[in-house]
Amino acid sequence: MIWNQHIETMDREEMRTLQGERLQNMVERIYNNVPFYRHKLQDQGIEPGDITSIDHLHHLPFTTKQDLRDNYPFSLFAVPQDQVVRLHASSGTTGKPTVVGYTQRDIETWSEVVARSLTMAGVTRSDIIQVAYGYGLFTGGLGLHYGAEHLGASVIPISGGNTQKQLQLMQDFGSTVIACTPSYAAFLGEAIRHEQIDPRQIKLKAGIFGAEPWTEEMRQEIQELLGIKAFDIYGLSEIIGPGVSMECPAQQGMHIFEDHFIPEIINPDTGEILPYGQLGELVFTPVSKEALPLLRYRTRDLTRLHAEPCDCGRTLVRMEKCVGRSDDMLIIRGVNVFPSQVESVLLEMNETTPHYQLIVNREHNLDTLEIQVEVHDQFFSDEIADLEALQQRILHNIQSTLGISARVKLVEPRSIERSAGKAQRVIDNRNL
Template sequence: MYWDRECETMSREQLRALQLERLKLTIERVYRNVSFYRQRFAEMGIKPSSIRSLEDLRRLPFTTKQDLRDNYPFGLFAVPMSDVVRVHASSGTTGKPTVVGYTQNDINTWAELIARSLVCAGATKFDVVQNAYGYGLFTGGLGLHFGAERLGATVVPVSGGNTQRQLMLMQDFGTTILTCTPSYALYMAEEGQKMGLDFKKLPLKAGIFGAEPWSERMRQQLEEKLDLMALDIYGLSEIMGPGVAMECQAKQGMHIFEDHFIPEIINPETGEVLPPGEEGELVITTITKEAFPLIRYRTRDITRIDPEPCSCGRTHVRIRRITGRSDDMLIIRGVNVFPSQVESVLLEFGETEPHYLLVVDRKANLDYLEIWVEVAEHMFSDTVRKLEDLEQRLRERIESVLGISARVKLVEPNTIPRSEGKAKRVVDRRQI
């Protein structure tokens, strides 16, 4: 089932021709209307006429989040503010937020791509979509909302938080599609279990989970506890918001909608473009955005492109699950560590819950990693010897996978703070 069969299943030749046409128009737009790009192109001796093929894209400069901050708030907009109908902003970790703008056409395109994403999950106009992403400057809530309305589905705009109400509405309104972060979905599952709620008796059929990295093991947990199909959605506010890429029911990666975005994978250290199949940093160029087009934006997300045909029939390439970010990965004693790697190990055992915290500290100029993980309820009442055995097995497995030693600290169920948004997975005390 497709939302837009013509666009989603066009041949690779047609798609590349369309991408080149739209790329040329985008380059002309930013060269004419955005002084930042005009200056950067001039420094590199590039004019719009220099772009004659898709291969020429790699000649263009990268855009980074720092560039967005340096041009705060509207310096990278390619249209006058009178044409901007909405702005969103990402919180960022330091300083002022990064601001993005949308024309009415941009909003319409976004809604189309979210509708396309929902259909990837099997949604139709007959579904009830409970949207538990946050509304406001964050793109998640309003992005999913407008797309679900575009599909014609019934939208429950509950936003995040107030979990008891979430579960009540889920039962009373007959929710069939749940949209939220995967960590919050697990939290809802836990709270529902405490209430005696049997999710198998609810009409839930699919969950669209994004906004944070999550593992295949977490998918199994979500599907088992909520009795639904758990699918990954990808996006970031700088590019558009959710709906840049979406997993279909084949569960073999997220189709990136190449009629609107051109993906590249680069070596995050050198900037070299890597061939399909190799893991690196995802770079995206927007080719239909009007208000806020971006050229070769470094997402800092680590993934790889899978160009192999998908069983669903969609011809757009897929990006594999995001394994982490090149700018927030932990470097511990010279080893790169992503929280999702740790999560995969923890959930292999079946004796822990999918709630954990990585605590990094420095003692005598050496970095130490301690992993706090909740023990499953049936294990916590077990003997001390069995718990010690679990700690040892986890420690050995983590060292085998990550290549570094870490202390494992087993904690009681419900000890680690829950999040109704993005889960906080790392406490880095080295910066204190």
């Protein structure tokens, strides 16, 4: 099944023409409405009339996450505030989140690309989709929700967690599709076995999983546990949220909805554009976005692009699963975590040193984060109550900054290994 036959099977030259027209329009809008971009383009001697086709994309400057931080909260918006109908945010490297905005048309575009994504997974208006992504500032829950409603499916907006209720509604309501992080899907599968629920009571046929890295081995495990076909969905808040790209039944990569999101692969060190098939950093230009049209946004995700037509009949460019990142960001239970966030908390406290380690594991298919923190000599006492109070204070401050739960372990001064080079801040044992 294909949701939008014309766009998803469009001839390559016709797609390039469409992209060029939308790029021209976007450059004119940001030049006229976003001082940050106007100054940036002027610095490079570029005026809107200079951009007449998709071939001119590489002349335009990149946008980074730091640019969003520097323009917090709304200075990159290209429309007046009264046209912004939705605000979402994701965690950044400091206490301030990365803010994204949507016009009504942006919401409609988002719903459209998620409807395309769900259709790739075989979802129809006859299905009941249980959305177990988090609702709120995180884009996962509402993104899948609106797309499923646009498709015409029945939506159970249960959000994340509350596993017993998840299993109850899955049985009572006859959910046929589950949408959540892959680690939570595996956890639900194990819970079904642990509760000895009759598999005949579970009607699931497909799962839409994203927001965190996962392996092919985990895909097989989820499919076995839940008796479904597991599909990978990709997105990021800065571009639109979930629905930037999606796997089809052929599962030969994720199709990018490039009528809205023009992809590039670059050398992360030099910015040089790399050809199809080469590994590099993924860059997106969301040419149809109205509220926050970012120019050549550097995702920091490392992957490859492929342009050959897919067995499913779609001609949309495909991206492989991301194999890592060109920065130090971790994705833990769907939340972006930077080591520098932890460092900023510790530097505000007198009792701790700026030496720490983040240890990430996967226990029972759920990510865990332990933060080992060095305590200054004068505060490392034999009084258990004092250390416990300090531990709780650090835990509270870190959880307020990261937005997720973590374990804090206090360690003795100088016990974390020092390095003459780059300090090893992260030990990730998940084998992703």
